[in-house]
Amino acid sequence: MTAENRQIRLPETKKEPAFTVSYPLMREARRTLAAKLTEEGLVVKSPLRMALADIEAFLIKNTRWIRKHLAAQKARQDVASLAQLRHGGRFFYRGRMTGLMLGAERTALIERCGQQILCLSAARDASPAAIRGHLRGWLAAQAARLFSGRVMSKAEAFGRIPSAVRLSDAKTSWGSCKSDGTIRLSWRLIVFPDPVIDYVICHELAHLAQMNHSARFWTVVESLDPDYRAHEAFLKQFNIRMFPL
Structure with missing residues (x-):
């Protein structure tokens, strides 16, 4: 498995501007591409030889999902500011x-x-x-x-x-x-x-x-x-x- 830190500019929507997301790209011996949100942020796992263009196209296609879950994560962190x-x-x-x-x-x-x-x-x-x-x-x-x-x-x-x-x-x-x-x-x-x-x-x-x-x-x-x-x-x-x- 190899990992590299990447960034991608995700497109604007009718209600919200474009935004940049940083994420670790983890290339593994797997057949499918997957993205998940952890408490640390977005994590992407891809097959070893998948083209970066295909990975980024996948993330752009899922902009709404990424934005929604990052917003939820921020809300949780804001509540944690009670500390x-x-x-x-x-x-x-x-x-x-x-x-x-x-x-x-x-x-x-x-x-x-x-x-x-x-x-x-x-x-x-x-x-x-x-x-x-x-x-x-x-x-x-x-x-x-x-x-x-x-x-x-x-x-x-x-x-x-x-x-x-x-x-x-x-x-x-x-x-x-x-x-x-x-x-x-x-x-x-x-x-x-x-x-x-x-x-x-x-x-x-x-x-x-x-x-x-x-x-x-x-x-x-x-x-x-x-x-x-x-x-x-x-x-x-x-x-x-x-x-x-």
């Missing part, structure tokens, strides 16, 4: 990149020059663990306030009311609905855009009518969130365990 638990760091709140400022007398979310900033009442020299505790507390409080209202609003329109709505700190799922009608939602959902939060709410509300994932269940979900497929696809890009909070 910047320091003065001047960044995190996501309801889908918006939010700056973090420490040393405030009281915690407050402000808008400055078009940027959303959380002024957190933690000392500027606080340890990452202390900052994490302050930020977790604030995010969970916002989640409790936001989720309860959104669940009840959609539940009333749906005609089925959960017996209780509670926050979850689970690291295995974004939400759940128990047989007794209790809905639990991960407070970490608060980092996502509101339509994605609403999808999880609709998903769990649908279980009040169908305690399964049958075709009937997904019909109920679609009646509550017509764009659920897009929202579900967005959420599948992320693993709840990747959140450092």
Whole structure:
């Protein structure tokens, strides 16, 4: 097997400009050409003697797929920026990149020059663990306030009311609905855009009518969130365990 570092200029689309992608080209004793996206980026594997022109034609043909998966990778990396638990760091709140400022007398979310900033009442020299505790507390409080209202609003329109709505700190799922009608939602959902939060709410509300994932269940979900497929696809890009909070 031989490997070489290559670059290719992929064409523009109606909505996005042309862009350059770097990738390792790995020539192997194989019969087919393949491209895959790893956490490090695009990787291409080809037969030993395949012409470079054929390889590049293949990549150009799959520009849309490459662009989509690179964008998803960037989104995952952006969410990982939650690890910047320091003065001047960044995190996501309801889908918006939010700056973090420490040393405030009281915690407050402000808008400055078009940027959303959380002024957190933690000392500027606080340890990452202390900052994490302050930020977790604030995010969970916002989640409790936001989720309860959104669940009840959609539940009333749906005609089925959960017996209780509670926050979850689970690291295995974004939400759940128990047989007794209790809905639990991960407070970490608060980092996502509101339509994605609403999808999880609709998903769990649908279980009040169908305690399964049958075709009937997904019909109920679609009646509550017509764009659920897009929202579900967005959420599948992320693993709840990747959140450092």
